Amino acid sequence: MKKKLVKQVTAFYKECFGEKPQHIILSPGRINIIGEHVDYNDGYVLPAAINKYVCFAVSPNEDGKCAIVARDIDGHYEFNVNDELKPVDKMWVNYFLGVLHQLQGRDGLRGFNIVFSSTVPMGAGLSSSAAVECGFAFALNEMFGFGLSKEEIALIGQKSEHTFVGVNCGIMDQFASVFGKKNQVIKLDCNTLEHNYHKADFKDxxxxxxxxxxxxxxxxxxxxxxxxxxxxxxxxxxxxxxxxxxxxxxxxxxxxxxxxxxxxxxxxxxxxxxxxxxxxxxxxxxxxxxxxxxxxxxxxxxxxxxxxxxxxxxxxxxxxxxxxxxxxxxxxxxxxxxxxxxxxxxxxxxxxxxxxxxxxxxxxxxxxxxxxxxxxxxxxxxxxxxxx
CATH class of the missing domain: 3.30.70.890 (GHMP kinase, C-terminal domain)
Structure with missing residues (x-):
């Protein structure tokens, strides 16, 4: 399933931009075993990343233009990397703009091309939005060498949701998407971001x-x-x-x-x-x-x-x-x-x-x-x- 998604996104990127992408990023959705609506109440949560992904095919370019293509909805959005960024009517675009807004002005930032597609169901409570935000921040970090930590990527995703999407969410979704480990759940302290992992082997x-x-x-x-x-x-x-x-x-x-x-x-x-x-x-x-x-x-x-x-x-x-x-x-x-x-x-x-x-x-x-x-x-x- 993962390889099939990567293959589809890579092929579509080549169709759109006439070349292979430089990087492929996979950003997962998440579940939460328990601890609902306490991430913004300084509580603890028990999330995990899952094997459903938003896949990004990305490359930097030299002309300062940014092109984002949403394969699943036949969506396309272009702007200049130095434009003043504000929320737009196309809600899916705001997840990207909110992330980029926080990284404008950093050394090395240039234009880029992105195609993305998802197997994370929209509107199912599996945090497709956090997967988009964190995957995009990860992609920018990869392309332009910003040296962002995992924690910074999660916080950038959260702030994007607050400022450009208008949802005053806690940190759990973004944190789980970035910090997930195979077959382990994360006990996350939403106050300090201290976390530890616990084996998730449910036996039968x-x-x-x-x-x-x-x-x-x-x-x-x-x-x-x-x-x-x-x-x-x-x-x-x-x-x-x-x-x-x-x-x-x-x-x-x-x-x-x-x-x-x-x-x-x-x-x-x-x-x-x-x-x-x-x-x-x-x-x-x-x-x-x-x-x-x-x-x-x-x-x-x-x-x-x-x-x-x-x-x-x-x-x-x-x-x-x-x-x-x-x-x-x-x-x-x-x-x-x-x-x-x-x-x-x-x-x-x-x-x-x-x-x-x-x-x-x-x-x-x-x-x-x-x-x-x-x-x-x-x-x-x-x-x-x-x-x-």
Whole structure:
């Protein structure tokens, strides 16, 4: 699959620009085992890169022109490397402009040609946007020798999302895309960016993604609302508890004690965040002990919190989780990503995967008249230069 993507992108680059590209970069999408909506709340998360990629074929040029070709949507955008960069109407272009804007003025920057294509599903909550941002920053670093560290590449991707896309995202998606390692998950401290790796060998179990194929329009607005609500809630907690700097300093008892002052909505948001931060620590412990039953139970708890307290799920995703909740072959399942659609992630016995896909697809089609899209994924290496 990876080689096929590289071959297609290389051939299309040659078709567009009449020569072979100098570099091929692969930038993966990501999953998150647990730790949802806490990356912007100074919590811990447990993501991993996966074997679905945005592939970039790139070369520098000498004429100062920048040409970006989106193979999948027949999109094309050109500008000069020294132009004043501002967000444009073509949203896909802004992921590139936001990255380049941060690197303008650096020694060695010249024009370039890029063709890109993706096997990361759009709108499925697998962070195709982070893969684009970080892959492009990696490509510029490779072409022009900027000497950027992995951490700088991830932060450039995040800032691009903030400034040119308008989503005030945390660091998890970009970090996972850049720092991923094969068959390992990353325990990331979203406050300090300290991280360590944990073996992701699920033995007789596999991770299965079920894409609901829906994306409700209030993803961005709902996301920004949640950020505001938790910030308001944290301010109240800090007033009552001077020792609290971030949510990781809070206990569930503290949140319960100021429930009335928080108001019901902000209480629910804060309650979820505090419990989710602890769940990540418990999940790491379970993973180290290979206690997959506990890991699965934590995933289900997370889903219920996302649905009831954080209110970022939707009927379709709740259905997908409930459809497998009592299946003997399933240890856990939950909504993954920003919410209001996207994927569920399920820990299921390897030999039961195909049967589960068949059953849930049928039930989902009957209920919502939507064809479910399953993704059998493996945990893979982060953004990298492709070599044969």
């Amino acid at each position: 179990y596999a991770l299965l993604l079920l894409d609901s194929r829906v994306k409700h329009t209030h993803l961005t607005s709902g996301y920004n609302d949640r950020r505001r609500e938790v910030e308001e809630g944290l301010a109240v907690l800090k007033q009552h508890y001077p020792q609290v700097n971030t949510f990781r300093d809070c206990t569930e008892e503290m949140v319960l004690a100021v429930r009335e002052e928080l108001g019901e909505v902000n209480f629910k948001r804060c309650h979820f965040v505090v419990k989710e931060i602890q769940r990540v620590l418990d999940a790491v412990d379970a993973l180290e002990k290979q206690d997959f039953a506990t890991l699965g139970a934590l995933m289900l708890e997370t889903h219920d919190g996302l649905s009831d307290d954080y209110e970022v799920s939707c009927a379709e995703i709740d259905f997908l989780v409930d459809a497998v909740r009592n299946d003997d072959n399933v240890l856990g399942s939950r909504m993954m990503g920003g919410g209001f659609g996207g994927c569920s992630i399920t820990l299921v016995k390897k030999d039961a995967v195909d049967g589960l896909i068949e059953r849930v697809s049928r039930e989902y089609k009957e209920k919502f008249h939507i064809a479910l899209e399953p993704y059998k994924i493996k945990i893979a290496k982060g953004t990298t230069l492709y070599t044969e």
